[in-house]
Amino acid sequence: MLYVIFLGLAFAKLFEFLLGRVKIPSIISWFVAGIVIGPYVFGLIESCPGLELFSRIASIFLMFYIGLSTNYSAILRKAYLSVIAGVSGVITTFFLCFFVLYITGNGVYESVLIAIILSNTASEVVSSTALTINNLFVYDVAITASVVDDIIAVIAVVIISSLFLNLNWSIYFSYLHLSILAIVFSLGLFLFKHHSRKSYKLFQKESMQALIMVILGLSIAFTIKMNINELLIAYATGFILNMMMLRGDILLRTDTIVMDLSDFISKLLYLIFLPLLFIYIALSINIASIDMLTLVLLFVASTIGKLIGCSIPIYIKTKNKSSILIGILMMMRGSLENTLLSMLYLYNLIDIKIYSTSVIIPFISTLTALTAVYILRKYFST
Numbered sequence: 001m002l003y004v005i006f007l008g009l010a011f012a013k014l015f016e017f018l019l020g021r022v023k024i025p026s027i028i029s030w031f032v033a034g035i036v037i038g039p040y041v042f043g044l045i046e047s048c049p050g051l052e053l054f055s056r057i058a059s060i061f062l063m064f065y066i067g068l069s070t071n072y073s074a075i076l077r078k079a080y081l082s083v084i085a086g087v088s089g090v091i092t093t094f095f096l097c098f099f100v101l102y103i104t105g106n107g108v109y110e111s112v113l114i115a116i117i118l119s120n121t122a123s124e125v126v127s128s129t130a131l132t133i134n135n136l137f138v139y140d141v142a143i144t145a146s147v148v149d150d151i152i153a154v155i156a157v158v159i160i161s162s163l164f165l166n167l168n169w170s171i172y173f174s175y176l177h178l179s180i181l182a183i184v185f186s187l188g189l190f191l192f193k194h195h196s197r198k199s200y201k202l203f204q205k206e207s208m209q210a211l212i213m214v215i216l217g218l219s220i221a222f223t224i225k226m227n228i229n230e231l232l233i234a235y236a237t238g239f240i241l242n243m244m245m246l247r248g249d250i251l252l253r254t255d256t257i258v259m260d261l262s263d264f265i266s267k268l269l270y271l272i273f274l275p276l277l278f279i280y281i282a283l284s285i286n287i288a289s290i291d292m293l294t295l296v297l298l299f300v301a302s303t304i305g306k307l308i309g310c311s312i313p314i315y316i317k318t319k320n321k322s323s324i325l326i327g328i329l330m331m332m333r334g335s336l337e338n339t340l341l342s343m344l345y346l347y348n349l350i351d352i353k354i355y356s357t358s359v360i361i362p363f364i365s366t367l368t369a370l371t372a373v374y375i376l377r378k379y380f381s382t
Contacts, residue, residue, distance in 0.1 A: 001050035005276065008045055011037045012275035023370070025125055027334045028363050030275045034282020047283040055280040056346070058273035059339045060234045061265055063154065064216055066336065067238025069262040070147055081141050084317065085310045086148030089330050093119040093305025100297040101354075110350050113157060114358050117341055118302045120153035121146040122334030125366060130329060133377045138322050141314065142329040150336060154235050157340050209261045212241060231343060274335055281338055284345065285356040295357050299364055306330045325376060331369040333362030 015033035016026050037044040094115045101111035123146040130139040216237050223233040241258060311327030314320070338359060345355040 001048050004045045004048045005050055005054065008034065008037065008051065008279040009272065009275055011044075012279055016275070025128075025334065025366060025370070026270065027122075027125070027274070027278060027338070028366065030278035031282050031363055033275075034279040037279075038283045040287055045283070047280060051276060051280045051283070052346070054273060054276045055342060058269065058277040059343060060220060060230055061269055061273060062335060062339055063231045063234035064238040065262065065265045065269060066150060066154070067235040067240075068242050068258060069238075069266070070150075070242065081314060081317065082144035082148050084313045085141055085145035085326060085330065086152070088313045089121070089145070089306050089309035089327075090116075090119040090149045090152050092309030093302055096301035096305040097298060100294065100301045104291065104294045104297065106354055109160070110354060113160060113344055113349065114341070114354065116153055116156045116160070117337050117344075118298065118333070118358065118361055119305070120149050120333065120337050120340075121306070121330045122332050122336060122362070122366070123147050123150050125332040125334045126329050129332065129370065129373055133325065133373065135322055135325065135377075137318075137320060138325045138329070142326045145310065145326070146330060146332075149330075153336065153340065155232070157344075159232065208257045212258070212261060215241075231340075277335075277339065277342070281342055281359060284342070285359055286352050287356065289353040289356045290360065291353060291357045294354075295360060298358065298361055302333075302361055302365055303331055303368065325373065328369050328372045328376070331372075332366045334366065337362045 011033040012030040015029040015036070019029040019032070020026065035041060039046055097115035097118045098111050101114055102108065106114075123143065126146040127143050130142050133139065216234070219233050219237045220230050223230045307324075307327040307330075309327075310330040311323045314326055315323040341350075341355060341359050344350045345352075350358075
């Protein structure tokens with residue numbers, strides 16, 4: 001197990017270094033590394049329980065990080081155009097992808113879940129790519145719109161998948177218990193804020209970060225024990241802490257505690273956990289099971305959906321020709337999409353055929369979008 005983990009990590013980082021020299025995103029480099037060292041090329045490693053465990057931990061921390069680090073104030077500043085681009089792109093892409101999945105023989109709920117995931121955009125890839133475009137309008141709208149559909153994808157997928165994993169009334173009682181605990185916890189923080197304003201001075205930054213991790217750890221342990229989807233709780237925990245920070249809560253303001261923790265988690269994710277997650281994804285697919293017709297149709301549907309759904313509404317509202325670049329950027333997919341697909345496969349909500357087919361889409365669409373941005377960016381620079 002340790003052999004698989006460390007050899008996988010070594011090759012993931014090696015490919016990240018090599019392909020990074022030609023501006024290939026890290027997520028693609030990690031996936032290619034997994035294919036190369038996996039059973040379909042050199043056969044150096046195979047998937048193992050330890051790698052699966054790392055992928056689940058990576059998924060939890062990624063959801064927590066997204067909730068904790070998202071700049072919701074930026075979304076509010078660009079709320080009008082961001083919501084238009086994000087929601088329109090999600091709706092258009094969802095219906096196109098659902099149609100393709102359903103007519104190619106997949107069940108309704110599998111089609112719904114995968115269509116939602118492929119309607120998402122990788123905000124981390126969009127932000128890094130948008131920096132290469134000298135156009136502030138495109139940068140602001142694309143990044144905030146990608147965060148909007150991140151939020152839609154996370155909430156929709158984990159709630160729908162939870163309903164299929166728990167087809168009995170116990171899930172509702174579980175959420176009721178969780179809600180009661182959340183209310184009690186919020187009241188405790190409220191009392192702390194208004195009646196112990198000087199107490200935070202007694203805590204060092206490391207102590208407060210440790211307390212935040214205690215909250216995350218207990219939340220995840222509780223949800224797993226009660227058979228609730230841990231990804232939604234991880235995201236919600238990060239989101240609540242983020243909101244408390246933005247609202248000036250005395251518990252979280254000191255010395256940018258949450259931002260420092262967010263930076264640390266980001267480094268940990270990109271240094272260790274996400275590379276291993278993508279190695280696991282590469283090792284878990286079955287190339288022989290890939291349905292080429294579905295793959296091609298899904299790629300076309302997910303590309304057209306984002307391009308039309310995001311670009312046209314923004315152009316109608318602003319008459320800005322660079323709206324086309326927003327649509328192209330919104331075609332990019334990455335860590336979140338593959339994490340959610342991996343979650344569905346781990347929970348046996350989708351079979352190996354549709355998993356192996358759909359997990360390729362994020363990489364193809366991201367490479368396509370990168371090529372298009374490289375060609376068009378000089379025509380839309382401001």
